[in-house]
Amino acid sequence: MICRFIAFNSSKVSRILSPFPSLLSTKSSFSVAKLDDELLSTTNITSDHKDCLYQEVLSGMKKTGFREYLHGHLFRGLVSGLKQTHVEEIMSELMDESPDLSVWFFKELRDIYGFRHSRFSTLLVSHILAGQRRFKELQAIMEQLLQEEGKSTPFVFSSFSVESSGSAYLICEVLSKSFRNWDSTNVVWDMLLFLSSRLKMVDDSLYILGKMKDLSLNVSTQAYNSILYNFRDTDKMWDVYNRIDGKNEHTYSTVVDGLCRQQKLEDAVFFLRASEWKDIGPSVVSFNSIMSTYCKLGFVDMAKSFFCTVLKCGLVPSVYTHNILINGLCLAGAIEEASGLVGCMNKHGVEPDTVTYNILAKGYHLLGKISLASEVIKQMLDKGLSPDVITYTISLCGQCQLGNIDEGLRLLNDMLSEGIELKSVIPCSVMLTGLCKTGRIEEALSLFRDMKANGLSPDLVAYSIVIHGLCRLGEFEIAVWLYDEMCSKRILPNSRTVGAMLLGLCQKGMLLEARAHLDSLISAGYRLDIILYNIVIDGYAKSGCIEEALELFRVVIKSGITPNVATFNSLIYGYCKTLNIAEARKILDAIKLYGLVPSVVSYTTLMNAYANRGDTESVDELRLEMKAKGITPTNFTYSVIIKGLCIGKKLTKYKQVLRDMISKGITPDQVTDNTIIQSLCRVKDFSRAFEMFEVMKSPTPATYNILIDGLCFHGCIEKADSFLNSLQERDVSLSKFAYTTLIKAHCVKGDPETAAKLFLQLLDRGFDVCIRDYSAVINRLCRRKLTNEAKFFFRLMLSRGVSPDLDICRVMIRSSDVFAWTIKSGLLLISSNQRNGLLSHLIC
DNA sequence: ATAGGGTTAG
Incomplete structure (x- = not known):
């Protein structure tokens, strides 16, 4: 499209156009297209030239029809370099003619050309809109102004930018300088106040409020209410x-x-009663x-009585009122009542x-009834309601809890592909939890x-x-790295993050470091939970350091911190680990002295200790005590009971235990099955063990190990061999243990060839073979005087870059003539300390 | 203006 504009014989234009005689020759009028193509694409033109040209062109446009020019070819070329000051000038002039045209010009530039207007232009239009009572539009452009101002305010820490008072200052300056006498100025100030407050720019809003007071402007109730809202959880609420x-x-x-x-x-x-009088x-x-x-504090009954009061006052309970009560009922476990209220x-x-x-x-989810939770969501969809982010998050959480991590990942993808904006990190956090809990840390990262x-x-x-997940898996380095990254983003760690780090240290056996970290927090004055x-x-207890555990327990008591059941459970574990069951039993009683109730874990830990001794009577005693106290056993408890039966040679009772479990609604899990299979193997009842194995829905690598180990233990090595073969053919996932068990058995039996064959398979399949695996074989071969075969493994070890340790050399030396050979082939690799140790051993 | 979703030790 070609627009013509009336020429104006300005000297400026002639000067600008002097390098382009062909354009100047047209003198009185020229084609805009020509100007656009030839002039603007020429590199000769300086920005000064352009600046003059814009001014001329724009004033020319003012004189003729605006709309035409705005959509013209020329303008599109010019707008990329258009300055905010030019626009301000034009808009001011347009105001005299028509305020509507000014608003239109503003919007057109912004919406079609993406032009970023100045504070002045925006406020000018704001005043026009305010004067015309076009409040929706007013709100929209002022909100944008505040947000952009907030973004471009330079002197702030990133996370506090919304609250800094830099943004409002400049806006207020322009308002009080240029718009003081406008009729609509109060409306604009008030809107600015309201919006800054609603955008949680608290400091800005207070600054604006102060300015408004100085200028004796009125503050609307709406704006005040919004400020009040921001201060509602502080003492300042009453001042406002x-x-x-x-x-x-x-x-x-x-x-x-x-x-x-x-x-x-x-x-x-x-206060509610008092305001009734008004x-x-x-x-x-x-x-x-x-x-x-009241619901959050756990008093649903109070909430219910207020629901009745609402009705008595002649008010109408809203959807909110209902939802609040339904939620309260769900949290109190009264799902039936909640569901009835929905009805x-x-x-x-x-x-x-x-x-x-x-x-x-969510209520069903809390009760562990995840299938019913999905049922509710289905009902909702049937009613024609659409799910939102939270609906998805609840489903995601359910799937993860059922162990369907991949289904969870699918849901997360669905959400994104259906265009539901996540808006918050919560859905991802749920997914992260699922991934971390199942050890899929790579995917979590x-x-x-x-x-x-x-x-x-x-x-x-x-x-x-994520930090917790990493620590649990011993990936301490990445955890520390993330911890530092988090701190550098000014996200302050809380007790949970610190807990994750302590857990990581304890699990790596770095108890001294963990304790030092704890002590440093204490002396820094933190009140630790x-x-x-x-x-x-627990870290101390797990490592068998019961004395240290007790000492720290005394620190807890001395600090006036109340221990909980978990504290005592760790002490019970510590005593059991150090085989002091009598003391462990005393701790169980001590729990009651502290006014606490022993948990399933307390009982199960203690039962485990008795079970390991085969003391089925004590196990039974505890089981009855649990029953009397209404504490429900878990899968873990039942596995311990079965193990106890086995060690106590009363395995015949296991079916009875299984029945008991099922009657209580507890489905035996893989650990239960494995425990039973292991127990059956110990008493050499392979037919039952394999029967059990065949009906297992999803055997674990541990299941195979248990069976192989059991067969080997009772000398049925051929059976173990063929079992391993069958597993290999079925391509199930086997652990290293399945191989090493069988390898050891072959060494003991004196079949080094098969041992070697399996050992090579182990290496072939990429398992991480360590020195202990080599020494286990070499030890056994030496004991059977199979020195040549031992030498084979020793060489294999060296060829794989594994250095022999002191013990392995001792074994080799003890078995007669291999001394010289050992020295020759590998001893040089060991350290001087080790060599000295060896020499002293030889002298004895 | 009021309602709903995520983290921790045994």
């Missing part, structure tokens, strides 16, 4: 409240909500806040919504990276989940 002249329903319900958040529930109820009366919203607080919502004139169903689904790449910055919880102490106490 007292400044509000025209208090309304929102003001009162915000105060009630604030008091609830400040844990001043009685004050809230009192002409408007209480609102449902206030009741909702109070009910919600009668329509009688109260409201319909359940997505939130209602989400609450109900890659999801963590993806989150960052997609602009979802992990928060404290997300970091804690019991969980942190428990982690270290």
